[in-house]
Amino acid sequence: MATSDELQFHEFDEAADLLAVNPDATTTSISERQSHVAVNVGAGYEEGELGEETDKTELLSGQKKQPSFWTFEYYQTFFDVDTYQVLDRIKGSLLPLPGKNFVRHHLRNNPDLYGPFWICATLAFTLALSSNVAHALEKRGDPSFHYSPQFHKVTIAGLVTYCYAWLVPLALWGYLQWRKGRSVHVGSYSFLETVCVYGYSLFAYIPTSILWLIPAAWLQWLLMAFAAALSGSVLVLTFWPLLRSDSKPATLATLAAIVSLHVLLAVGCKLYFFQTVPSTIPPLHPLVTAQHPTVLLPRPANASVPLRH
16 A cells, blocks of 8 residues: 555655756646647648548449549559450450350459450551551562552451441440340340450450461452451350340341351452452553554455355
């Protein structure tokens, strides 16, 4: 047990020395000091704490506020992918396997526009460049040929590629939404997922457009058929689970339209950018014609052809 003397307050030596030097000095108790303590908090600190609490509340409640359509953050989410994800999706478009849906196994509810945008741009560039090189190689033996770059092919290739990668998915997405309203068994992907699937399916045409530089018509058509079958199978395997619950005529018609448009794109690019111009026989030199003139005399009306016995 502590004694009463130990429980009493004692003056500190520093306070005693201060009073000895200046008897008029006053001391302040601890309670008085605490009553006058004030913490100045800036407005930025309060706003930061409030913003963090709001973000935590939205994350815990699962209702994260979506950015506005007119803001840059809204479109930034469509390009939020890393290199590993893009390479994995390109690999999935080149190696379609039965039972592995491209949307479920590669997109995983995180579609992007980064891959489709650059795949379409690369395809348009390779088509135009390969077409110019193939045209120059074809005419290299003609002394009267003067090469001039055909820049208009870049515009045409880009217009065709981007229109196909956006308008066809838009039409397919609208059709699936309409069929979904008429039949509860028909499913549908989001518009962004549909565009993403079509964009990555075009990657097979990029190496094909480069290999079309080989001056062999049969090989060019063979490469085109292989690329169309490879990339078209990605579309069929992806949209088959959504269409198989529909009626058989509607399912077959939709799949036929998907494959036909995809093949039509390849055939159109092959015929326009890599068409083979038939060679023409050059005219004879004027001196050769003058040395060996050919005179055509009119045949008399009463002339008869002698019979041979």
